[in-house]
Amino acid sequence: MLQQIFLAFIGFCSGVIIAGGLVGLLIGLSIVPRYAGITRTGKHIMLYEDVTLMGTLFGTLMFLFHIPLPLGQPFLLLYGLFSGIFLGGWIMALAEMADVFPIFTRRLKFTEGLPKVILCVAFGKICGSLLYYFQSWQK
16 A cells, blocks of 8 residues: 555656656747747737646546547547647747757758758658558558
8 A cells, every 4th residue: 555655656746747847848949929929819828828738637637547539530630630730830949949950051051942841841741640640540
């Protein structure tokens, strides 16, 4: 009994540390304000933050208690689409913070067509993801 209480405490503390790191990364990369600026909905920033918190809490409960959601493939398609958009936003924000693209363009003396390169990289990632998932569905 004491061992289970100790393990529950360790698990809870680990979860708090990981959640704190995730929130720190969200704040450090300015993901929520960036999306609010792109969509010109800055007046709803508190709603964005509340929805992000609720989504994190809901996802944690779903993962922890293994609650099934039998919503079918259309929901899976929407989930994959929105997850990809969110992950792409993280990747681009991280690349901006690390100044990857300016360094890359200076070293290769690449002055024109950078938006096309970024679009091609995104398209390649989409094709790779779709190929991976379609191969998994056939099994």
